[in-house]
Amino acid sequence: MPHRPLARALAALVTLFIGILGAVAVPAAAQAAAPVHYVALGDSYSSGVGAGPYDWSGCLRSQKSYAPLWAAANDVDSFRFAACGGAVTADVINDQVSSLSSSTTMVTITIGGNDAGFADVITSCRFGSTSKCTDAVNESKAFATATLPGRLDRTYAAIRERAPNARLIVLGYPRLFETGWCGLLAMSSYKRTILNQAADVLATVISDRAAAAGATFADTRPTFAGHGVCADDPWIRDVSGVIEAYHPNSAGYRDGYLPALNAVTG
Known part of the structure; x- marks a missing residue:
């Protein structure tokens, strides 16, 4: 007791x-x-142009892009792949955000390069004179700093509206070139240098607008460093790729983009 x-x-x-x-x-x-309900939006750098093989959607989507690789590695509950080669900000708003919903928990996107005239600038520099290249680069940089911010703001706002509960991760673009010796037929070191400088301007603008939208920015320049066009082990395709020119190859998505995404998702 x-x-x-x-x-x-x-x-x-x-x-x-x-x-x-x-x-x-x-x-x-x-x-x-x-649960993780993941939706990948954006342009060719998200759809996987350069990695191949592609689906029949007309968007050049590859399962070797960083988005499906991340989805497979993390055993997500659902994955929607809406990114489309050639997309600009208006395409994301008009055609891609419909893939989102209030149940979406994670969104990734690369966007803005095509708005800033990526393809035209590269063409001008690859096949045009030094002065033509310089003019094209300067015009693109001016657009990136004056006009692109508003377009990015509207795009991120549209994503937030459709997926209010999602984490938004904005991935940047890599510098495309190494600037050392690259053979007699390559672009000059000067052209490659100013193109890399334009990539830095674009990264700054995208990073700033992502931060303003409360999104996470994943910088891919560090992971691609030493693997641009003209490197011994390039992760970017040269002009010989035609449609795939100046896009990451499968190693670029796997070893460049995916680690940058992993670094911010943990």
Whole structure:
């Protein structure tokens, strides 16, 4: 009989201890079990142009792009691949955000390069004179700093409206070139240098507008460093790729883009 109060006290302490453990463990378990509904938006650098092979959508989507690679590695609950080669910001707003919903938990996007005239600038520099290249680069940089920010703001706002509960991750573009010796038929070091400088301007604009929208920016320039066109081990295709020219190859998406995304998703 005299031991009963002590036994009741010990039992109460055990119950309290179990309750505390449960209170800590349940949220952690719930967090671990949180569903991931992932939607990949954007242009050719998200659809996987350069990696191949492609689906029949007309958007040049490749399963070797960073988005499907990330989805497969993380065993997501659902994955929608809406990115489309050639897309500009208006295409994302008009054609791609319909893939989003209030249940979407993660969105990735690369966008803005085509708005800034990526293809025309590259063509001018690859096949035109130095002065023509310089003019094209300067025009693109002026557009990127004056006009592109508003387009990006509208695009990110449209994503937020359709997917209010999602984490938005904006991935940047890599510098395309190494600037050392690259053979007699290559673009000059000067042209490659100013094109890389234009990539830096674009990265700054995109990073700033992503931050303003409360999004996470994933910079791909560090992961691609040393693997541009003219590198010993290039992850960017040269002009010989035609449609795929100056886009990442499969190694670029796997070893350049995917690690940049992993770095911000944990």
